[in-house]
Amino acid sequence: MTKLVCAVIVTYNRLEVLKQALRCIERQTIQPACVVIADNNSTDGTREYLATINAKGNIHCLLLEKNIGYAGGLAHGINYGLTLKQFDYFWMMDDDSFHADNTLADLLQSIQQNDCDIIGSAGFNMKYGVKQKLTARTTLQHADVVLVDGALVKAAVVAKVGAPDEKFFMMCEDYEYCKRMRKEGFKIGLLQIPSTNRLYMGGGGTFTKATLWRGYYHSRNHMLILKQYFSFSSLIGYCITQTKFLLAAAVLAPDRFQRVRFRLKGIWHGLRGVEGKSLDPATLQFQLNK
Structure with a gap:
């Protein structure tokens, strides 16, 4: 049985980067049933472009009235996706992460074959309250926290714990979301996905x-x-x-x-x-x- 995936992508003032990310989604060997794009009130032509592709095929564009950050964009995108139809999974991503053609297929296979409720490609454990970064492996391992960018989460988890919390705007939304999941008994998986290219356009460098x-x-x-x-x-x-x-x-x-x-x-x-x-x-x- 084919599993239905809703891809949610958040963007802000990176039109050409967004277009490249969307091309990566279009090339997936397993296609999302729906793509929700949440725009954080861009001023670089992104909103005008989104108006030309909105409601075409499986694309839904949310033109937010102000910049509410990555956490807020994800929250609005996921909550909107919940109103469309009954999905099995939500695939969360930023606009500067480019995924190879087999990424969604690999994520789906792994989450269906392993005992976990969300899978991400970068994460860490907590020991005595201090973050210990984990090196992702080609075989799935359990983690305390995974980054939500590029992560696949079961819709049943979202129905239980909700979406990432928009009160965080940027930073730490992953940490809180995974703590919320683990509090409800859900399991978090870390899997190496070498085909994903993250540009880290929002936070490169050391003292920038x-x-x-x-x-x-x-x-x-x-x-x-x-x-x-x-x-x-x-x-x-x-x-x-x-x-x-x-x-x-x-x-x-x-x-x-x-x-x-x-x-x-x-x-x-x-x-x-x-x-x-x-x-x-x-x-x-x-x-x-x-």
């Missing part, structure tokens, strides 16, 4: 503008998750992780004062419960929701 604002969201969202799923080991892990990043920024970064300030402000905003888009990645100006 992208890693500056991502550092803020990392410390803020990590704190939000700590408060939601509190344990003493997680608290220790949070302190170790944030101290490591703060020391690296203070010692090595050319913009050390701003970088340290942004990460400390993220910790403070997490304690206060600030959610959503609170720092504009383009202007680096704060716009607090609460």
